[in-house]
Amino acid sequence: MKNMLKGLGAALCVALPFLAQAPADAATPAGAGAADQALVQRGAYLAQLGDCAACHTAPKGKPFAGGLPMNTPMGRIYVTNITPDAQTGIGGYTEADFARALREGVAKDGHNLYPAMPYPSYAKVNDDDVKALYAFFMHGVAPVQQANRESDIKWPLNMRWPLMFWNMAFLQKGAYRDKPGKDVAWNRGAYLVQGLGHCGSCHTPRGVAFQESALDESGSAFLSGALLDGWFASNLTGEHNAGLGRWSDEDLRTFLKTGANRHASAFGAMTSVINNSTQALSDQDIGAMSAYLKSLPPVGGDGAAAYTYDPQATKVSLDRPANDAGARVYTAYCMHCHGVDGRGFAPMLAPLAGNPNVLARDASSLINVTLNGTGDLVINGVPSPFPMPGFAAVLDDKQIADVLSFVRAGWNNGAPAVGAAEVAKLRQSTQAGR
Incomplete structure (x- = not known):
């Protein structure tokens, strides 16, 4: 989810509805009088x-x-x-x-x-x-x-x-039908997530024909995370490290309502989802979506052991930043918001220790948000006070790769390193036309 991506970034994820252009000679629709x-x-x-x-x-x-x-x-x-x-x-x-x-x-x-x-x-x-x-x-x-x-x-x-x-x-035609053996909240949540919420459009991998690999929980790839337009839309299954396995029902409800919780903060396309959509939903519908998502079994993990926090090795490295290029960058640019302990100041400033986006197999979202920052979360008309700034003009590709590699290894995160070539590729694709 945005730190869990339209993000739920799409960024990313992004959500991508485009209805078609009407012909110029279109007639007035029938029944266009006073509406209920x-x-x-x-x-x-x-x-x-x-x-x-x-x-x-x-x-x-x-x-x-x-x-x-x-x-x-x-x-x-x-x-x-x-x-x-x-x-x-x-x-x-x-x-x-x-x-x-x-x-x-x-x-x-x-x-x-x-x-x-x-x-x-x-x-x-x-x-x-x-x-x-x-x-x-x-x-x-x-x-x-x-x-x-x-x-x-x-x-x-x-x-x-x-x-x-x-x-x-x-295309599978036909409106959603309640699944037998599931309660009212689960079925409502499934209808919202699979239907109008179209979470799978960003969070489900796509095949060679740009088709979603699964449209509901019967497919193993459903909501297991996907790369989309320079962001990695997060895993929304019960996977323990990069997914929602460590999130409580309250954590997920809070994220959908505010875009931030003790695990992550929204960025990329997910910012607009929070701003324009989920914060306005009823508590009942938010609860139904959470109930459905929390029921999904873990998919997409890399077999790593469940994350546990361990600050010691990272603390030693930060005590001697001259010994680690990534630690030097972190000390200069990141530590003030995300802390020596990597736990940030949630929900205002996102943690990096155990953050599902940090632990994800694909580092695209981390690279993208470090390069380009994120837009403001605006909850009840009030912008977030500490949006993530972009560092594209401040840090070169190697510095960004170094600091993200440091973060992905730090606090027992145990995620793979980031290469400068990965940063250069995303810099080129995301900065074009800016």
């Missing part, structure tokens, strides 16, 4: 649950008007306008059109959406929730006339018709 305000309000809550704003609202842009660039393995695409504007948004969509785009990835005019839009997850959304979402987007969102931008994907990869075959192979 209770239904609109419920749809607004569901849109927060789905974190629609994070992807469909560009920085300093108008709500849901699109324009945000997102990278895919094929090239950059730009999220679309999903306001009820009839010319440039989805104002011409009927409820059936909306449902088809949301759950099947097919736009009103029949073209297929890229699977960066998490419609394989949204396929599980039930009819009542689709109706409420439609009411919100048609009657609770201000129309914005803003034309959509074509993707940067080059021909022939920009052709949409092959996605029809992708859907045939990987």
Whole structure:
């Protein structure tokens, strides 16, 4: 989770919904009169649950008007306008059109959406929730006339018709159905995590065709962590070191509500998930999501022994920083926030000792956040006082590799070292265009 990545970083993870551009001559949708305000309000809550704003609202842009660039393995695409504007948004969509785009990835005019839009997850959304979402987007969102931008994907990869075959192979149609033998909270949590929450879009590894390797707990790879756009979206299973095995139910609830707990702090794409989505959810829904996630068996571990804190060797190294290049960097730039003991000052400043992101097999999130820092967590309108700063302009590749190797070895973390080449690669990919 962000220190556990859209992060739950995606960063990363990131959440990547893009609905399609409506044709310019779209007609006014049927039944566009006065909407049931209770239904609109419920749809607004569901849109927060789905974190629609994070992807469909560009920085300093108008709500849901699109324009945000997102990278895919094929090239950059730009999220679309999903306001009820009839010319440039989805104002011409009927409820059936909306449902088809949301759950099947097919736009009103029949073209297929890229699977960066998490419609394989949204396929599980039930009819009542689709109706409420439609009411919100048609009657609770201000129309914005803003034309959509074509993707940067080059021909022939920009052709949409092959996605029809992708859907045939990987899209599992049908709303979520309660699992027998599971209680109400577990089933609600499974519905939220697998469906509108689309946690698997970031936290589940993808195959060669960019398909999620599993869409629910029946697949062993589900939520076991995945690399996405320069971040490693954390393992959300019960794995003891890099996953949620050491997190209590209260730890997980606290993280989803505030983005920080005694184990980790949110960064990367997960910041927007906390800011725009999970902090606004009801305690009942947060509890259901926690109940479901805490039920997942451990997957994705490297066979290492369960983490136990041991400060002694690291303390000796920090007492003599001249003997270790990484310790010298840590003493100069990191120790003031994360402490000599590596335990930070949680939840304000994240611990590094035993942090699941530090223990993860993939160090991408650590490299990325050290290079580029993280955005502000904003809880109840109040920005976090101590966001992680970026050190790309201060530290070179070797210094970052040295300090992260020190951190990953320190306090009995026992994680693999980081190489300067890894840092250089992420520096190049994440600093491009800045």
